[in-house]
Amino acid sequence: MRARIAVALVALGLAAAPALAETVEVRMLNRGENGSMVFEPDYVELKPGDSVKFLVGHKSHNAASIDGMVPDGYAGFKGLINEEIEVTFDTPGFYGIKCSPHFAMGMVMLIKVGEAELTEAFRRSDVPGRARGRFDAIFARVDQGKASQ
Numbered sequence: 001m002r003a004r005i006a007v008a009l010v011a012l013g014l015a016a017a018p019a020l021a022e023t024v025e026v027r028m029l030n031r032g033e034n035g036s037m038v039f040e041p042d043y044v045e046l047k048p049g050d051s052v053k054f055l056v057g058h059k060s061h062n063a064a065s066i067d068g069m070v071p072d073g074y075a076g077f078k079g080l081i082n083e084e085i086e087v088t089f090d091t092p093g094f095y096g097i098k099c100s101p102h103f104a105m106g107m108v109m110l111i112k113v114g115e116a117e118l119t120e121a122f123r124r125s126d127v128p129g130r131a132r133g134r135f136d137a138i139f140a141r142v143d144q145g146k147a148s149q
């Protein structure tokens with residue numbers, strides 16, 4: 001009897017899950033656990049249809065997609081400085097995100113939507129040196145499979 005109830009609950013959970021789009025909060029910070037000028041968390045995995053809400057942890061940051069680090073055909077987005085924006089991601093793939101004024105200082109993050117392959121071309125995207133270092137560290141965590149926030 002107990003087993004039958006458990007099976008029924010699992011079935012309900014699986015049936016309900018795809019309809020529930022989630023919103024993950026990411027803070028834009030002058031200083032965080034991983035140093036200065038950071039998004040926290042710096043890596044997020046989403047289901048298609050989920051959203052990220054970029055919160056103003058500290059002032060003078062924004063969130064914008066990085067040209068060349070988004071799925072083919074994706075139009076991109078760019079928040080204003082100090083703007084809290086919520087962005088919905090429908091297309092599977094990897095998305096590189098930057099803070100426009102602090103891109104050169106390495107203020108970047110990565111978003112994975114659905115099933116996606118981290119290609120060599122994506123890894124070698126042309127970004128400033130400090131962003132390169134941050135991305136390489138995130139890629140290493142993705143490769144190790146312990147990247148989930």
Ligand SMILES: [Cu+2]
Pocket residue numbers: 037060061062099100101102107
């Ligand atoms: Cu910034």
